[in-house]
Structure formats: structure tokens, C-alpha cells
Amino acid sequence: MSTKNFLFVNRKAPYGTVYALESLEVVLISAAFEQNVSLAFIDDGVYQITKGQNSKGIGMKNFSPTYRALGDYDITKLYVSTESLAERGLTVDDLMELTYEDADDDYAEKPSIILVNREEMAAMMAEQEVILSF
């Protein structure tokens, strides 16, 4: 099976709609097919990976810990829009610390989150072969 560059574009806040959870499900499925997967968090999508999510009060499952597992599935490129964070009064310190262990570097723990501006995000998108939007 050939390997392609897959990008999942996440632009919705979690819990209010089902897009964020559905995206995560498909991302995990795609990992089983050993594709080169990247994730983009743009606009309200940045709320998906905020730290300290506690959904007990709204009676829904907190699925944010699942993002921490992505590194174990070799999904190690999570591009986050700096403009989207700034517009929402957020910084990278408000996001979960998502990391992966680099098998090519003695399993050193490295950050999965890559902060990019719109221009850099566009350049990354231009390199993709399959783009799925949520």
C-alpha cells in the first residue's frame, strides 16, 4: 500500500458539536493504515487541545486525553495556528503538553505541537495529498 500525506483540518470547538470527536476517531483509524498523518488546529479548533478540560459537569466524555496517545501511533505533527490562539486570548501555555518519543533519536521525548503562522500553515497544506476537514 502506498503512503500518502494526510492532513486533518480541525476548525471546531469540542463538545458543542460532534466534529472534534469524529475527527479524532478518523485520525486514529488512519494511523492503522500507516499513512503520513498531520493535524492542523485552526480557528475554534484550537479549543480541542486546551489543558484542564473537565466535562463532568456537562455529562459528556472528556476525550482530550486521547490526543496524548497520538504520539504512540506515530502521529507527531500537530500544527497550531498562532493567529487563532491570539484571537482567542490563548497562548501555547493554555494547551496540553503533547509529545512523542522519537525512535530515530534514542526515544527522546519531543513536542508534537508545532506553532505556525498562516503563511507557514498554508505552505504545510500545499504539501498534502489528502485533506480531510472537520
Place this chain on the structure above:
Amino acid sequence: MAMLHIVNKSPFERVAFDSCLAHASAGDAILMIEDAVVGAVAGSSFSGKVKAAMADKSVYVLGPDLAARGLEGKAMEGVTIVDYAGFVDLTANNDTTQSWL
């Protein structure tokens, strides 16, 4: 005749919140729930509009929805955080309710 305006859409994605602010009258109450709670965060590009509304309206946000999105403690000053019982009180204490879907 005070009205409770309930907003559940993110102001960064839909115009519902803007429309609500444009139609709410002095003395009314505005409650952010679900995805609209992101509008309560301090220092965003939308926070100025909420602050302006506070001049003559009371503004509330549903705490459990803030917490779910990891935004507890990031709400701007002047916005009152309420729980579900507080939500019920708001509906009871206002003459009418309008949902900005």
C-alpha cells in the same frame, strides 16, 4: 420587561452572538452556554464587545461548559459564572427568554 438572551454558538464561527448583542436591550441578561462560552474568555478579539454589553446588561456564562473546554478561570472580569441551578434562576427571574441558535 427584562429578557434573558441565551447564546450557544462561538462568536468566532457564527454571527449569532453579534446579532444577540445588537438586539439586546438595557436591563436584559445574556447567558453564554455550549460553544458560546468561548466568548467569555478575557483578552480575545471578541471580549471588547462583551465588555461593552456589560455597560447596561448583565452577562453570565455557564460554568460546566467553561470547565469542559478547559477555560475555567479564564473568564473576563464582570461576567458571572453560573451553574445549572443559576441557569434555571435566570429563566425564572426574567420575563421572557430568547435563544440565539
